[in-house]
Amino acid sequence: MSGTHIPSPGPATNGHAALVLNATYEPLCVVSVRRAAVLLLSEKAEAITHGEGFLQSALKTIPIPSVVRLNRYVKVPHLRKVSLSRRAIFARDRWRCAYCAGPAETIDHVMPRSRGGGHVWENVVAACARCNHKKGDKTPKEMGWRLATAPTVPKGAAWRVLGHRTPDPRWELWLGSRN
Ligand SMILES: [Zn+2]
Numbered sequence: 001m002s003g004t005h006i007p008s009p010g011p012a013t014n015g016h017a018a019l020v021l022n023a024t025y026e027p028l029c030v031v032s033v034r035r036a037a038v039l040l041l042s043e044k045a046e047a048i049t050h051g052e053g054f055l056q057s058a059l060k061t062i063p064i065p066s067v068v069r070l071n072r073y074v075k076v077p078h079l080r081k082v083s084l085s086r087r088a089i090f091a092r093d094r095w096r097c098a099y100c101a102g103p104a105e106t107i108d109h110v111m112p113r114s115r116g117g118g119h120v121w122e123n124v125v126a127a128c129a130r131c132n133h134k135k136g137d138k139t140p141k142e143m144g145w146r147l148a149t150a151p152t153v154p155k156g157a158a159w160r161v162l163g164h165r166t167p168d169p170r171w172e173l174w175l176g177s178r179n
Helices: 033-041 085-093 127-136 157-162 167-177
Strands: 017-021 029-034 045-056 061-070 106-109 122-127
Touching: 017 033, 017 045, 017 167, 029 033, 029 157, 029 167, 033 045, 033 061, 045 167, 061 167, 085 122, 106 127, 122 127, 157 167
Parallel strands: 017 061
Antiparallel strands: 017 029, 045 061, 106 122
16 A cells, blocks of 8 residues: 555646545545646546646646545544635635625635734635725624624535645536535
C-alpha cells in the first residue's frame, strides 16, 4: 500500500483541472489535467469522465481527463479545513448581503471585532457596503436586523476539495451538495 500518495495539486484552473476520486469514488482533490494524464498513463488511475479535446504526449494521445479514479485507496490523513478568505466567504454567501440580500462587496463581522467578535467562519458574513456602514459597531440585534441563516463553516465534499473554486459541471455527480 505504500508509495501511493495524494497527488499534489498542479496549477489548476477551470477547464484545465481534473477531479481525482479515491478508489472508493470519494472526491479527493483537484489536479491539473496534465497531472491527471500522468496518473492515467502510469496506470495509477482510470478515466471516469472525459473533457473536450485530446492531450498529446510523445507516445500517446488521450482524451482530456475531467474525472479520474485512483486504482488504489488513499488514506486521507485528516479532512482539510476550508481556509477563511474573502473569496471563500463571498462564495459561501453567494455574493449576497446577509442583511438585505443585495450584491455584497464587503465582509462584516456579525459581532464586531471591536467588541470581541472573532475572525471565524461563524462570525463573518458577506455584506453590502451600505449595510456594513449602517451597522458599524452594532450587532444585528441592536439594529433590529435578522440574519436569514446563521453563518457556518462550509462543509461537504465540494468545499473540502475545492474551497472557493467553482466546480466543473462534469464533476457535479461526484461532489454532491455544496453545503
Ligand atoms: Zn445589505
